[in-house]
Structure formats: C-alpha cells, structure tokens
Amino acid sequence: MALGVGCTARPGKSRTNKTGAWRVFKPVFKHNKCTKCGICSMVCPEGCIVEQDDEFYIPDYDYCKGCGLCAEECPAEDIEMTKEEK
C-alpha cells in the first residue's frame, strides 16, 4: 500500500497512490481516425493523457477516472467509452 499508518503520505505519493479505481466507463483510444491533434490531452482534468513517441495519445488508466471528456471532445470521434467490469 502506498499510504502509511494514519493514511500518511510522503511527497510524490500520488505516483504510487493510484486514483483510477472509481472509473465506471473506460475510454478506449482506437487510433483509427485519430489526427494526433492532442485535444484529448488538453481537456483531460487528470492530466493523464500523454503523447507517445509515435505522436499518438494514450491515457494512463491508473489515474483516469473515466469522466469521458476526451471522448466527448475528440473531433474525430475516435475515443469510445466502454463499460468496465471490475
């Protein structure tokens, strides 16, 4: 567990304290019609959508809360929100 007795945390613990667990819908980045515009990354409230070496964007599911803003704003409609069973 990333947190100590009394739910204590040292600086930088948000890297190990994963906060993506409350997600109900998961954004699937299909990369079919994607134009690499990066709007998904700009609107992500978690800042967890990162440009890769191939210039495509993918979300970090450890932190993605499934809000769906990326899918809503994607001009190419290339991100699909799918129900996630845990």
Add this chain to the structure above:
Amino acid sequence: MRFTEGSLAVAEAARLCRPDVVSAYPITPQTHIVEALAEMVADGTLDAEYITVESEFSALSACLGAVAAGSRAYSATTSQGLFLMFEVCFNLAGMRLPMVMTVANRAVSAPISIWNDQQDSISLRDSGWMQFYAEDNQEAADLHYLGYRVAEDHRVLLPAMVCFDGFILTHTYEPVDIPSQEEVDAYLPRFAPLARLDAQDPISFGMLANPDYYMEFRYANDQAINKAKEKIREYGKEFAAKFGRDYSAFVEGYALEDAETVLVAMGSLCGTVKEAIDEMRAAGKKVGLLKIRVYRPFPVEEVAAALSGARRVAVLDKNISLGSKGAVALEVKDALYGLGIPVLDYIVGLGGRDVRKRDIARIVELTEKGEGDLFYGLREGMG
C-alpha cells in the same frame, strides 16, 4: 493525599502528564479544569503552549495539529463542546494521532441542560477513541496517566477520552492521591511519534483513500483499538505495581460471586449502586454490580464471563440511543447473546435527575418481576 475538587485533581493529573500543548474552550461543567491549567501555564508551573481559541472545533483542531507535529496535547470538554469537535474526533482517530481529552459528562441540547448524564461521550462511541469512565476522582485522575501511556503505544496510536460525571465528580471534593512528577515521569515516557510533520522531511496525514484502500484503513483502526485491550492490561498492571491502584481490568465486580440479580453501570453511579447493594445484601437479597470502566474498546469477553452466573441483568444507562435502547444495554445484550440470561434496560439520571439508593432497590424489584426496557422514574402524567 490531597483533599481536592475533581476538576482540580484532573488538572493536576494533566499537568503531571507534561502536555506540550493545551487547547480547550471553557464550558460548564468542564471549566474549572481548563481554568486551572491556564493558571498553571501563566504561573510557569506548566511548561506548555496554552492555545486560546474561539470554539471547541478549533480547540481540538489545534490539538490535532500539535500531535501531528510531535507534541503531547491535552484538551477537555463536554456536551455541546464535544459535539462541535465531532468531525475532529474522527480525524484524530483516523490519522492515528494519540492524545487524551477529559469529558466532564453532561446532558445534550435540546432542551438545554448543564447537568449530568453520559449522552455526550456515548454519542462519540463510534469515533475510534478509547473511552474510559471513572467512578470517582481518584480513578478520573489516574486514567489520564494510563490513557496517554496506552494511546501513544505504537501498536495503538489512538486518542482516548477520560469521562467523568459532570458536577457529581467535577465539582465534588474528595481525597485524591496525586503522585510526584518523578513518579509520573518514571511511568509515562516522552511521546515518541511514529510520524510527525517536519518541514525538512515532509509528510501528509489523512490522505485520500479510494474505494480500493479505504476499508483497509477502517480495518486498521478497528485492529488498533482492539489491540488497546492488551495494552490497557499491560500498562494497567505496571501502574498498579508503581502506584498501588489497579486499572488493568476493563470491568470490576462488586458482590458478584453469588449474585442472582446483577446491575451494570458506568461512572459515579457505581458508588450509589454499591451502597444500595450493601443494604439489599443486609436484607438477604443476592444483588451484585458489574462496573464497566472501559467502554471502548468494549470488553465483550470480560462482560460475558463476569455475568455468566447471573439469573438476570439490569443495565443502568445514563444515555438513550433514541429509537433503540441504552448504549450500554445494547453492548451487554451482545456480550450475553445465546446465554439465555435476560437483560433489562433502565434509562436513568438523564439531565441530572438524581438516582438514589431507593431507586436502585426499586429497579432490582422491577428486574425480578421482568419489567424493564423503560425510562425509570418518569413524572406522573408526563411519560
């Protein structure tokens, strides 16, 4: 031995525990305690920061910050003041920050009442604090030394409430043995925090725990308060060896051995019950008392063992979980589940209503007839 007021005995005990920080807001019937401590700090006989605040919420928040920074903190309150602290109480327990707070038990509003019952601290029973209930002022004072010792143990790390009845004890003069500073120092070491706020080595307390972690923290809290049982026994025995008074047991029996009817009570009421039992015993009635000193963690096994020989049990509750029963009776029923011993509940002494020896005798008669689960002694026409 000193002949002193209950509040002053508790203030002396608090001073001997060497708190680094005292923060409290005056409220009847707790006021004499914090007045005395403020005077000690002003006179230089207590080397502590006395933080004056505008409310009890701030008082306990100041203590929370102080403990998180590695200080030993002390506060005292009652009734509405304790209710203002409600949120902070849960935070101290959840952040595993140990301290001791005295609760001078008082009824709660509305209607407003400054007189005694135990509804205030009982309403905080789920907060994760240990709760001790004192029968007399000696016990009230002593439970502070024990309280800090148990609270600060790294296997426990939880705050503790020392509850003693408002006015009945706080404003009553009794002989109280106040140990020397050297004796208390030899029993109670300096607070050694597991983690503390430090700008050079930053840490945060009580961080976000998502659904995949939160339950584990609540479980850890429950484990810790149950672990306190072992530590109360251990440090209670050590206290007995040093000071001659034994608080290692969570419950105390009085005339229990052959008792057919056993009364269960907490706090100053136990003194009255003992007197009533002496009279009933002299008249040939086999009556006994089980006094509960530690209400949280609740000593299920000890209560069951102590009551297993009883024919019937009468619980005297100075509180009422409205829409249910008295909080002590509910616990006792749980402890005796399956043993087939009837447990009857009597709500007594709310808002300072006197509970006299003849009331105890009358309650024993009612118990023998199987009449219980009631508010005892209501006025005619108002029940």
